[in-house]
Amino acid sequence: MLKYVFVLSAVILVGCKSVPSKIVDGYKYIQKDSVTAKDWKLVWKDDFDAPEIDTKKWTKIPKKNADWGNYMSSDPKCFGFSDGKLYLKGIVNTDTVSDPRPYLTGGIYTKGKFAFQYGKIEIRAKLESAQGAWPAIWMLAEDKKYGKYPRNGEIDIMEHLNFDNIIYQTTHSYYTLELKQKTNPPYYKTTKFDKEEFNTFGLEWYPDKLVFTLNGEETFTYPRIKGVDKSQWPYNQPFYLLIDQQLEGAWVGKANPDDLPVQMIVDWVKVYQ
Template sequence: MAGAVLGGKTSSSSKCQEKSLTTASGLKAPSGPFCPGDLIFEDTFDGFDLDTWQHENTLAGNTDSEFQWFTNNRTNSFVREGNLFIRPTLTVDEFGEPFLRSGVLNVHGGSPAEQCTKHSPDGCERTGSHGQVLNPVKSASIRTVDSFAFKYGKVEVSAKLPAGDWLWPAIWFLPKVNAYGRWPASGEIDLLESKGNRDLIKNGINVGIEQVTSTLKFGPNAAYGSGYGAPGTSFTRNSESGKGYHTGFNRYQMEWTPDHVTFSINDIETGTVKVGTGFWQKGNFNISTPGIDNPWRYGSIMAPFDQEFYFKISVAVGGSEYFSDDDINPTHKPWHNGAPNAMTEFWNGKNDWLPTWKLDDADSKDASMQVDYVRVWAL
């Protein structure tokens, strides 16, 4: 069944001895309160429910100045054989090589579903030049911002990650409303992020597609960072050597409660974020940001993770920070982080990275993120 299995229905919580702490809202959300263990959202991708999944439509990417643009196109996002596919393609395949250096990309359309979803920086229209090419890769990012958001619960996503140099798959959660202010003050939950490189090495460890990371991000404002790297808030997990997360489906799981968030893969815990005395103290912001007010001081101890969050699933490419300049790849990283023409450097290195995507093999399955199902249960 595509979409939320309980969308529009009322929970049977009157039969519960103790009601769940979980809440949910949106066009596909069931009416609460819920019983513990109620399945409150499910998509098994027997079809592509565009009422559930809204596409982002922007040239601005996610948060790291990546090199793709997100669009609503069945070349880049589609359902086949019961799986969701998010597949990167090349802009030149549609517009030709000269277009990258002289064309104009404008993502505004004539209908509400075609409006630009992220305006800054230069997210709705760009002009290519010889010094700065247009976004050379098309991809997709889908989200449940209008259809389903929830607070507290258990999540399981069965997914197979894409392989290919500098691909960046992610499944994450963002706040439905920014109750504590702009990112990262209202928080971000990364169920998983990974790097698509098959053989990316740091300190003797494969940090490419054999590693996934689960993280909570939070902070008073973007200038002071997102709490990334704060002790006990980010966890990595490596597969067996040669059996990366692109070789089969794995179950990525999260338990989100009023005092902790636990990440697991295939029922094996990756790590638990314990709230302790609160995320202001956990991020050490009382010392690192003197004179800045704690934005969560009037929230619960779990703030900012005490609000409803929605799903986001995306495949990005490159970026300004996520891929380190120092990690070792069989072919060199073609751009430098922070370079003003990083996107051009990336495109100029296509003879190295493009063959690793295997776009012409098996309908680009290797380079595609595949999702079998998404499920959420009440606590």
């Protein structure tokens, strides 16, 4: 009998060890601050094989009172589905009676439906170009552990402007935005990419560093450092994902309606822990 108890205990221990994270509130995938392993296991994905958004995973981003969210809309014309891909569009608004905004844009986020703390995320997508186009793949804190923005930080896995052949990969926080600490350590980097092709934009997130990637290759690392204001590292809480085809803003400039519509074509999203 003792032999069988031992075997059962071993099976339970092995099973527990293989669980990459614990799930809180039914949708937050949390790992401990001690996690270091790179033996990633897939915990969440979307291949966009259905002819509509999976509302168990995503919500269409509503209008926001910020540069990036001025034209966000749930209008079906801002979303398309074909060949297992999601098309997020920036378009000229043809019905300014119902909605006076000159442009409409499509975006989705996992807020309230999926968030994770530490792990690896990859998004395969193709970016079209236009004057004023600002597609972005980024992350914000789910629980706002440290108060109002920018206290909880922002992780920009990818941003692209206009017709550039580079992407921006960036971190924002109270430390970088309010305390202006942008070189200790450097808070962003640009990397060349082939905008005519699909690319895989990624992040490996550890308790002590954010490692940004492009097509599986490391491009930029933002480390947690000692001896500075604690607001330098708000990245110890679950974040949710945003994917959106933005238009206009102080950074990207005005849109040219002759360049529209413009699209970000998303093939898949995968998250590992």
